[in-house]
Amino acid sequence: MKNIILTADRPTGKLHVGHYVGSLRERLRLQNEGDYDKLFVMIADAQALTDNAGNPVKVRNNIIEVMLDYLAVGLDPNKTIFFIQSDIKALSELTMYYMNLVTLPRLLRNPTVKAETKLRGFDHEKGLPVGFATYPISQAADITAFKANIVPVGEDQLPMIEQAREIVKSFNNLYAETLVLPEALLPTNKACLRLPGTDGKNKMSKSLGNCIYLSDEKEVVAEKIKNMYTDPTHIKISDPGHIEGNVVFTYLDAFCKDEHFKKYLNEYKNLDELKEHYKLGGLGDMKIKKFLNQVLEEILFPIREKRKEYAKNIPYILDILRKGNKIANEAADKTLKEVKNAMGISYFDDQFLNEQKEKYEN
Ligand code: ATP
């Protein structure tokens, strides 16, 4: 069997450079290597509503933004199937059956859900929406509906993949071998697993306002880099500096290559040399920030320009989604049928008829 790949993003905002290094870059590599049977990319609007129920307009408005980001980075509708989660009815039904395979304490132990619950302010007073607490189950439905075996994600998604794997094993054990066990595909570069926000506090996240967006204009990126968290103990240029927790260096780890030094900062051979100098003292934040800005601009410029081109043809984008939804619905309906067969809850086939006839007519 060839690989079936599935990933998703929540339409809660435009995509940022954390998405780029955490998941988009892997998807692009897989897409362009071509070693797969199907590559699905889902816009997770139903999941986005689990913590944005009061703001459906935000979710609605970000569908096209996310699609523009996908196309701008080079995801290709001739190779990748794009679709919208809420349009795939089978996903809700699968979620309903999977809910019976997961206990409440197991669900609430999920470390990512715990962290996000805190960040979203779902405290005793506000309460935790049931849909939010259970989103890992619906995510298992998303993955298994398409029989995906590879899921390229950032590190924060590992507990979700683990939950999906447990559901697959329970289902297959309890009923019949039906679902495919998914594997997370993480970026190999450590800095990309969970890119921090520009504030250096949390992971870069649309919901936290600490992002550099793929669509940010050049001046906006420059300003964000200028205000980026570095090393608070590095006050004078001559002071020795720290690399650990210094966001500029984390971003350089994620984005820069040796060739960038040749082009923009040729007094250093590579990032190790730059880090050594910073640690010793004598290298100012302005200089490393300027370099990061040049590196990021090289990546972001073509994305920004392509995005503007695609934005001129919105009907084309809706057309891509319409076609993708059709393919996704066919695939998910097929799996749902298999799931119901395995559970013995399909009643309009010969088997059920014969069983019942035998029971009542003899
Ligand atoms: P939200 O704040 O609404 O949850 P988000 O910024 O966390 O948005 P998601 O849509 O939840 O983005 O995540 C989409 C994908 O991007 C996931 O695979 C996730 O692991 C990855 N990802 C998100 N943020 C980062 C990050 N800072 N570093 C690496 N990967 C990330």
Ligand code: MG
């Ligand atoms: Mg998230």
